[in-house]
Amino acid sequence: MDKTSALRDEILARIASGEWPHGHRLPTEREFAAAHRLSRSTVRRTLAQLKARGLISQTVGSGTYVAAPGGEANGVERLQDDAMTTSPAQLMAARLALEPAIAALVVEHARPADFEHMRLCCERAEAADSFEDFETWDAALHEAIAAAAHNPLIENVFSLMNHARSHASWGVLKRRSLTDERRKAYQREHRALVDALCERDAMRATETARTHLLHVRRNLLGY
Secondary structure: OOHHHHHHHHHHHHHHHOOOOOOOEOOOHHHHHHHHOOOHHHHHHHHHHHHHOOOEEEEOOOEEEEOOOOOOHHHHHHHHHHHHOOOHHHHHHHHHHHHHHHHHHHHHHOOHHHHHHHHHHHHHHHHOOOHHHHHHHHHHHHHHHHHOOOOHHHHHHHHHHHHHHOOHHHHHHHHHHOOHHHHHHHHHHHHHHHHHHHOOOHHHHHHHHHHHHHHHHHHHHOO
16 A cells, blocks of 8 residues: 555544544644655645545635535535536547646656556556456556646546546447457557656647547547
């Protein structure tokens, strides 16, 4: 388990056990960072993810608190419900609008560990011996790229898009369209995208991301 997961799991465990009840004030970012040997930006991102799930609330100048059960989560659940009603065509339109722009931010903000994780996702996808494994690592790569922008808002938006990808209609289309030839093409395009990001070539990364998504859309939807 990495240190980020350990921090998240510790917070979840303390909330679930009742040790940190509704309204309890959490330690500061600085205190979490020192205790877990994490950067404050990493702590901030972890807290932002928990806030998006409705588990904590934050007040500027006051601190971070355990949220009331069923409070903010209702809004998150509504967003997830909306994501599940998104059609594959709508999802592809959103991806085409967002992912090339995210690639440019990754060039600016990514860290060496982010690039290592992207390459690992490529390797695992290439080694996958089933559709399910390939789709898992395909999604993991795109999620890793979004995370490398180090922007909590982008991570949360991308999480919703991944939620939409879990809809059965997406899986059916992807399975029907994914021939061996197309899978190999996706793998080449993924490698080209990761190479452009690692070389911090924003123009090439943006264009490669867009070209890849256009190929996916054509294969899935026929245009």
